[in-house]
Amino acid sequence: MNSLLSLLMVAALPVPAAPPAAGLDWYTCGKADDAQCAYLTVPVDWTHPGGEKIDIAVGRRPALDQAHKVGTLIFGPGGPWDPGVSRVTDGYDRFSDTLLDRFDIVSFDPRGSNGSHAVSCDPEQVAAAPYPVLADQQDFDDMLAYNRALWAECERRTGDLWNHADMTSNVRDLDALRAALGERQLTFQGSSYGTLLGEAYAERFPQRVRAIVLESVDDHSSRSTAEFLTAQTWASEDAFDAFVAWCARTESCALHGHDVVAVWNRLYDSAVAGRPDFTPFDLVAITYKRTKDADYDKLADYLAAVDGGAPGARLGSLPVVLPAFCADWSLPVRDYREYAGLLRRAARVAPHTHFPVQVFAVTSCLGWENVVYPQHDLHVRTATPLLLLNSRHDSATGWNWARNVERQLGRHGVLVTYEGDGHGSYSLSQCIRAVTDAYLISLTVPPRGTSCAAGT
Structure with missing residues (x-):
């Protein structure tokens, strides 16, 4: 049954009322007829639970077959700071009909985003951000000065939440949501940056885990800035190579x-030489986005058009996700000399794409000192192994990351590979x-080593 037909059939049938969840007051919201919203009140600082509070926005779509409901499936959005509530309440068809039948689907806007006390910064400061790829020590110094001025103003506008949007705080929020929903154990599916939340929860609360799916897997074990950038560079180059191979075998490719x-x-090279319509970072970022979404035809059309004389595209202001990343x-960098060495190392890994778009993350964090959840190997001991899902070619979360996380988990994790391209394999493959x-x-x-062929 295709998803559109399923949604039409669901809309025509009465939806059984879900039992009330402890601690949450639900109200009708969103575009979907059966959608509900609520707010979960949590401390800004979990180490001082009696202090200032914020409300976390939560959305729910009740299971369509309440008589055979398994429980509640919480979806952890990516980003960081992608919205979760709207994906549940506005008719989002991310999950199969089977899961919509058997689970209440719940998601949330992570603290600091959207409906959960969104971080506030000066838009003029954000728009004035320096170019994210640095060329000399003066650029390095200018970026440091810009970052510190931006952060001070963001903190002034946002309040103390600016200092408490880290993963450890999000883990406590997730556990509070589990308890408020009346679930003894957590059933969770995290996508992209949401996998980091699932990993962190499994480490902190292993006995409270029923099942955790990590889709498009983040590896949080990089020992250094160089190791982080190298891993991301490998993924970008691998996805670009997959695009090149697709174009070679596909006659419709431009x-x-x-x-x-x-x-x-x-x-x-023309961007490096200073052409006015786009920068090297713009080209890398557009290539990253199109390979991430496996929009190979659009990428080929764009490259052919610009190579033929059409103007290239410039990116707008990049989002501020700092306290959540x-x-x-x-990811410390001492000075421009070290920074330039990182880019040279990246270029050796990626002779075509040169550097990953995530160089933006490194420059945006220059000077940040309050790292609350630094990288480390996972230590997970859950009764049910975590299920890892990853495409073979994914520019955002490379297969190299997924395999390394499976290694860290040992018998407590199993990777299933989609032998295709793109980010978010659950949405790409029926298998x-x-x-x-x-x-x-x-x-x-599933057995270790399970894979699903491309297109299945």
Whole structure:
């Protein structure tokens, strides 16, 4: 049954009322007829639970088959700071009909985002951000000065939450949500940055885990800034290579029969030379986005058009996600000399794409000191192994990351590979959905080494 037909059938049928969840006052919201919203009140600082409070926005769509409901599935959005509530309440069809039948689907806006006391910064300061790829020590110094001025103003506008948007705080929020929903154990699916939340929860509360799916896996074990950038560079180059191979075998590709690498290098070199319509970072970021979404036809069309004389695209202001990233990653860089060495190392790993878009994360965190949840190897001891899902070619969360997390988990984690391209394999593969649904409903753990062919 396709998802559109399923939604139409669901809309035509009465939805059984879900039992009330302890501690949450639900009200009707969103575009979906059966959607509900609530607010979960939590401390700003979990080490001082009697202090200032904030409200976390929560959304729910009740299970369509309440008589056979397994429980509540909490979805952890990516980003960081992607919205979760709207994905549940506005008819979001991320999950299969099977899961919609058997689980109340719940998600939330993480603290500091959207409906959960969103961080506030000066938009003019944000728009005035320096170019994220640094060229000399003066650029390095200017970025440090900009960062410190921006952070001071963001903290002034946001309040103490600015200092408490880290992963350890989000883990406590997630556990409070589990308890407020009346669930003895957590059933969770995290996507992209949401996998970091699932990993951290499994470490802190292993006895409270029923099942955790990590889709498009973040590896939080990088020992250094160089190791972080190298891993991300590998993923970007691997996805670019997959795009080049697709174009070579696909007649509809706008660059089919052409030397795609030569076209890309020509555009990159022209940006380095100072063409006014786009920068090297713009080209890398657009390539990253299109390979991440496996929009290969759109990427080929864009590259062919710009190579043929059309103007290139410039990115707008990049989002401020600092306290949700910089507090979770220790990525120090002492000076421009060290920074330049990092870029040279990245270029050796990626002779075509040169550097990953995540260089933006490194420059945006220059000077950050309050790292609350630094990188480390995972130590998870859950009764049910965690289920890891990853595409073979994913520019955002590379297969290298997923394999390394599986190694860290040992017998407490199993990776299932989608032998295709793109970010978010549950949405790309019926085979991956079937494996995942069996795991979430029946706790059926697939054999180690399981994979799903591209297109299945």
